[in-house]
Amino acid sequence: MGSNTFRLVVFRYRPGGSFQLVDEIRHAVRLSAGAGPEGLHPDALERAGHAANLYRAFCDAAGVDDVAAVTTSAVRDGANRTEALAALSVDGGLDVRVLSAEEEAWYGYLGAVNSTTLTDGHVLDLGGGSVQVSQVTGRRLGEVVSRPLGAVRMTERFLAEEKPGRADIRALRRHVARELEDLDWLAGAGGRMVGIGGTIRTLASMHQRSVRYPLMGELHGYPLPLSGIDDLVEAMAALPASERSRLPGLKQDRADITLAGAIVIGTILERAGVEAIEICSQGLREGLFYERFLSPADPPLIPDIRRQSVMNLVDTYRCDIPHVEHVCALALAIYDELARLGLHAADASEREMLWAAGMLHDAGVLVDYNDHHKHGYYLVLNAGLPGFAHHELAMIALLVRGHRKGLPTLSPLEDILRRRAARSPERPADGDEGTLRRLAACLRIAEQLERGRARGIRSVHMSATKAALKLDVTAIGDPSVALWSAALESPVVQRAFGRRLELGVAFPAA
Amino acid sequence: MGSNTFRLVVFRYRPGGSFQLVDEIRHAVRLSAGAGPEGLHPDALERAGHAANLYRAFCDAAGVDDVAAVTTSAVRDGANRTEALAALSVDGGLDVRVLSAEEEAWYGYLGAVNSTTLTDGHVLDLGGGSVQVSQVTGRRLGEVVSRPLGAVRMTERFLAEEKPGRADIRALRRHVARELEDLDWLAGAGGRMVGIGGTIRTLASMHQRSVRYPLMGELHGYPLPLSGIDDLVEAMAALPASERSRLPGLKQDRADITLAGAIVIGTILERAGVEAIEICSQGLREGLFYERFLSPADPPLIPDIRRQSVMNLVDTYRCDIPHVEHVCALALAIYDELARLGLHAADASEREMLWAAGMLHDAGVLVDYNDHHKHGYYLVLNAGLPGFAHHELAMIALLVRGHRKGLPTLSPLEDILRRRAARSPERPADGDEGTLRRLAACLRIAEQLERGRARGIRSVHMSATKAALKLDVTAIGDPSVALWSAALESPVVQRAFGRRLELGVAFPAA
Incomplete structure (x- = not known):
């Protein structure tokens, strides 16, 4: 139950054998939209409660054996956390776990290293509420940073106008750069970077269309160049938010927040000295799955991807x-x-x-x-x-x-x-x-x-x-x-x- | 082991459940080529023995549980039947059954009615040695006729020249018409006719290419019009045998015999008053399979295709x-x-x-x-x-x-x-x-x-x-x-x- 999107995924697997994603439901809930000092907005909690109720009913009805319900930055950082959890847990019908920033990074890392050959480099996970950057060394998780630079939050703070100006974009870039200033392990690190989350998948999808990529739609493993992100920022910034979904690959329900997300990602790539980010279509949800699938292995890593x-x-x-x-x-x-x-x-x-x-x-x-x-x-x-x-x-x-x-x-x-x-x-x-x-x-x-x-x-x-x-x-x-x-x-x-x-x-x- | 082609097919099935063709080997043996009053030609028997030996080795090696080896018109009608059977049976390594004309028609009928919705009409099965036409009434087999009008035989008898003339083609048409003269149940019967065999599949493949059929290669169920067969006869007759494989869809190893086959089929359709023949990609081999798959049903008919x-x-x-x-x-x-x-x-x-x-x-x-x-x-x-x-x-x-x-x-x-x-x-x-x-x-x-x-x-x-x-x-x-x-x-x-x-x-x- 993310800060922007709620998603239910169902895996069928033989422990230690093969696995398949067999069902998926997705809602653009916008849980963190309109959040203020009092916490998450009542309208957002109502939308969230509605979706959570549907998910609980689905799991009951479909006979899912093992339900892992988690939520992230929006609830973690919200002032009305108890109220929010009550809405998400459907009055106890779902056992919702609020992931810490470290846990959020951990599961994203598990999703990435279990679906790519990344051994040394970084994982960048941009959500609606926060961004996590994790260092990977010899397939193990190293340094981790989490910052409240999610696509919904940054849109609301810097680019809420229908047509943000150059100054707004510069202000966002400066803000992101400042937040990352003290991370010596990231600065100019170079090497491989794997990217997770809906915003980065959307950018890859847009980029594939703009270059007429021959394996259109095959996002996992796609190398998205920094120069391509910059071009997409230009293209989105040139349009008012309500018209951006005209851009090929940009869905209506992401049309407003993808610009801010792209700027955050681009700024992080620059900071890290990375020329291209490899799209990973798996992430936190798959990380939670791999923990079960590979149990009792610790850390739960597939030996040979x-x-x-x-x-x-x-x-x-x-x-x-x-x-x-x-x-x-x-x-x-x-x-x-x-x-x-x-x-x-x-x-x-x-x-x-x-x-x-x-x-x-x-x-x-x-x-x-x-x-x-x-x-x-x-x-x-x-x-x-x-x-x-x-x-x-x-x-x-x-x-x-x-x-x-x-x-x-x-x-x-x-x-x-x-x-x-x-x-x-x-x-x-x-x-x-x-x-x-x-x-x-x-x-x-x-x-x-x-x-x-x-x-x-x-x-x-x-x-x-x-x-x-x-x-x-x-x-x-x-x-x-x-x-x-x-x-x-x-x-x-x-x-x-x-x-x-x-x-x-x-x-x-x- | 047909008069033109030898083919080994392997089915995997759950009795009464589902089935799949999982392997196939094919050889253009030309068993009936060069046959004369003394029976099948020694060269043909040598080719046949070689292929039969390979098939026996394959069945042994692949662990096929149940082998049904059958042969048809060439051996049935050959004067040196004992010698031929010795070659095909690999000195007892294969238990080869020589199908009677009635059995040949029966298995072709089983293949056709178990893969089409034919309830009333006819099945035409043209092989290298003979042609069978079977009447189907209420899904049951009715009248049957078998005549030695196979594509290899008719080619050798009427169209053996590199470039046969109009007169040769007319002579073949007259011969076929004469052979069918006394079949009152076929004459002007109209209705559905289902066609079986390599020649008819080849004609369908050629026709699909000539009309740029959108489901190219989906032969089963394809309605091949008599007018289309006539056009293909014209196109083939206009070329010397050695150049006919230039025609799209006509393979080298069928380039010489398909003209005679097309003429036989066309003449039968005319006689029966049928405007188009529906291609059935199954036939005798599948008929043998259905007998096992549907056992003990008698007749072995799938209730609902x-x-x-x-x-x-x-x-x-x-x-x-x-x-x-x-x-x-x-x-x-x-x-x-x-x-x-x-x-x-x-x-x-x-x-x-x-x-x-x-x-x-x-x-x-x-x-x-x-x-x-x-x-x-x-x-x-x-x-x-x-x-x-x-x-x-x-x-x-x-x-x-x-x-x-x-x-x-x-x-x-x-x-x-x-x-x-x-x-x-x-x-x-x-x-x-x-x-x-x-x-x-x-x-x-x-x-x-x-x-x-x-x-x-x-x-x-x-x-x-x-x-x-x-x-x-x-x-x-x-x-x-x-x-x-x-x-x-x-x-x-x-x-x-x-x-x-x-x-x-x-x-x-x-």
Whole structure:
């Protein structure tokens, strides 16, 4: 029950296994709107009580086993806290916990580190009432600061006019800068910063639209540049509050408060010396969930985010685990053999994408066996893989699509890969097209070797001449299906490595 | 193991529950190619033996529980049947059954009637060696005819030249007509005809491309007009066999035999007085499967094809059955109340689409809760619903998409609906747009009334004034979540029925 938005999320999970968000209700309650020295405004408490009552009824009715109701800055800092809690708790129907600033930061941190690969850097969580900035070192929570610089509060204090002037904006920036002045650990820290909260998601959504981002709507993992925030501040400031929802991506119920929020975020990024903030679509609510999901782990951290993301989808899409694990083992063995032969450079990121695609290559069978490579592409791309960058997600989805039938091609997602290429110079010599061709060749040969689903091919050994790649297998049982099937991939090998594929059976030395 | 194509399909099923095709291998063996008075050609038997050996190895390795290996016309009619069976059975490794012409027709019939709503009409099954035409009356198999007019045989006999002439085509037409001459039950029978086999699927695929069909690749249920078959015959006949695969949709390994197949099919349609043939992507293989799946039912017929199709997806996409069934019950009750008030005409087809969409509305949650209406649209459209026409499938998918968030719109599938509109004059007065708006309003109100997932709203009673639709509920427990949620759908009701939505609680008369 936040200072701006109330939200109910329902997770279904197997403890220690997979989890899914299965329901969500959201209300723009504006709990902190109109708050004064006497505390929260009676109208706000009435709206809050109404929403809380609905949530309690929902939890009762839906048979939710375990309800965690929390509230944050607005109630914490309000002078009429007892009265506010009575309204939110629906006269005892909900057991509402008022999070301290430290707890609020803690749960935001848990949401962020359990859905991103952040190990060292900062988490910025901007709500309606307050902002938390947390330092993360070796995945552990370090320094924390909480300031009452939330988007609703700053709007009411500095930008309440229908059309605020330049001076108002400057005053807000000065105020934020002053509040952060004494934080030596933040000043010019640089490095990664992960951003949480509705305001930052809104800014990312607006920015994606303004640059026609090819994975529109895939907010989690989106790098929002400081320069983009500045542009959005300009665009919003040029319009009266009542007209700002004309800007693509800006919803009516956030049209007034997003300008102040953007200024707070931009000022913090400047202070921290950070060029871009990575959007995290999870936060405090997911942090509360992870505490339960990972119990009794302390701190409740998922050991390997990428692995968890992939295994979550393997479970959801009911992939045949013995089969896909064997395909992965073979694909990675082929990848490593090719590296040993000097036909490509071994690369940890490529290897991990190959593993992920191997685990998920059959996901689309759930929709229809026909075109299951295309359905798998849709399922992976749209479910997303927290912990993988968007260009990695794109590559994994393209590998799933390219694991059978036509030769794999970048074309459906070329744009997302090109944008990444423009940003990062450290890429394989043969570019993304080369990566896709090489990884797809490994995956396709492995899939064909495991065509019989019997895990009969136990190992591979490769050798190369100028014209041919020879792949010898050791097998339990008859390898004829495997070898016949793998031979079909010669064109893919030719395209990736300029050599035809030859297959044989290796007899282990006596 | 057909006369042209060998195919291995693997089904996973719960007896009497749901089923899925989970694997498939296909080889263009051309078993009947080169067959003469001494029987099947030695080269063909060698190719066949190789494929059969692979299939046996696959079944062993993959741990398939129950293998049904069958072969048809080529072996049945070949003079060297014993030799052929030895090759196909891999020296006893596979227990191969040679189907009689009657059995071949029977399994094709089972595949067709268990995946379409055909109750009365005909099934045409064109293979490489033979063609079967079966009469269906009240879903039961009636008259059957089998003739050695398969696509490979007719190609070898009449169209073996690289570029056959007009006279060759006329000779083939005359031959087919003569073979069918004595079938009084077929002549001018009219009505529905369902078509099975690789040739007819290929023709449908070519036709979809030539008319830029909006559901490209959705072959099952596609109505292929006789005029379209004639056009394709012209297009193929104008090219030498070796260049025909340039025609969009015509694969290399069928480029030579599809012309003869198209002529046979066209001639049969003319003879039967049928204007269009409905493509069935299932056939003999699925017929064999249904015999097992439906055991001990005799005849093995799915009682309600449409219901089975929907429930198959409900199971696959793990929909919450108590919730979706309650949403369906409420949506249909609202639909019926609106009909009672004269606000629309009760229509059985609309009602069934509403039911299907209600059962599947949450399917997309499996992919991601965010945008789950869009994911559900993809999942339903791409899995398909055998037994529903394409325009019904399109409408169901649009309803799933339109069950939440933005106002429902035809636009993603407008084209498929427009094509249908051109064919069938009997449509609701307000067109497909009206159907979508009205059904979406019913579904959205029902979903909101069941927002709490507690099945607390037991019945609805509606009344109408010029400006408002009043909906009163009887409820177990507190209906506040339900009523508050349903009130959000007033704009959708306004758009569909020109009235605002008002909600209340009905107290049953004492």
